[in-house]
Amino acid sequence: MKSEMTVISAKDTPSPTGPYVQALEGAGLIFVSGQLPIRSDEAGLRQQDFAAQVQQALANVFAIVRAGGSAPDRILKVTAFIVGLDHAAQFNSVYAEAFGTHRPTRSLVTVPQLPNGHLVEIEAIALK
């Protein structure tokens, strides 16, 4: 018998803007799609400062893992995509405060551009 896959959908988080779901659970893991700094009212934060964008993208990731029955401190891996390295120190500061004592594994990846001029996108893999 095939193992099961479960679609996870969080309230109060932005709907996917393309052909993907917020998260899927399978093999004991929760895969969270790349989250842009968009609020649940669908307002993008590209005109806000970088710190606010990181906070919002992480808030989306956290809400989604909670909706899947997991928690931020059960996130195993984060991949964060940022435009330019200028904000790296600020990214680490906001990110560390959001995670508290938990430290997932991470890659911080620079990209040429993100949709709609946003500066950060964050994806994650959590333990169910």
Added chain:
Amino acid sequence: MKSEMTVISAKDTPSPTGPYVQALEGAGLIFVSGQLPIRSDEAGLRQQDFAAQVQQALANVFAIVRAGGSAPDRILKVTAFIVGLDHAAQFNSVYAEAFGTHRPTRSLVTVPQLPNGHLVEIEAIALK
């Protein structure tokens, strides 16, 4: 006893162009190497239009997950690398049509360049 790892190799898909395998299965998951828009006759499609490149890269991913005993609708996570955001809407259109009703989690990542001038590369993680 250590859990097992299985090498997956699909017929009618391009051979790896470097030191990697098409896919490996382990821990209930199938990891598919980034697939360029290359046909099984090893012809690259960089001179074809973007839509054709997306179709071919996805066809390679789908053939590989099937060869591993999984299926396109059991793909949990896709990471798609594209050169520039200009093609994002077209990417979504071709991608959605290829997947049908299934919607994996996804990050769409822009990169400065891809091998041999290709415009898209797609990797995936599927549930066995």
Added chain:
Amino acid sequence: MKSEMTVISAKDTPSPTGPYVQALEGAGLIFVSGQLPIRSDEAGLRQQDFAAQVQQALANVFAIVRAGGSAPDRILKVTAFIVGLDHAAQFNSVYAEAFGTHRPTRSLVTVPQLPNGHLVEIEAIALK
């Protein structure tokens, strides 16, 4: 009961330079954070040639998976981030020699820049 997550920390490898751990084990997998070409004495190798940088980043990955009770030949997936494609052939050569007969799945991703002028960063997922 929730499944467990284990923090992995290798001796003789560089300490994380930000809010992340070297590796975490969960769901039968070991997730290794992106490794830069930094030695355990924290000296960066950005002034060394590209081949030396690839060797060091891989050595860090290998030491970390071994510290987690796994091994280089149990790595399922590698994502390598490099600045520019000029070094791709050299990357493949050094990489293939380091892995020997084992061939993980892989995506080789170009990025605009990496921290401190380094030219390569390598992350991995291994089977426990």
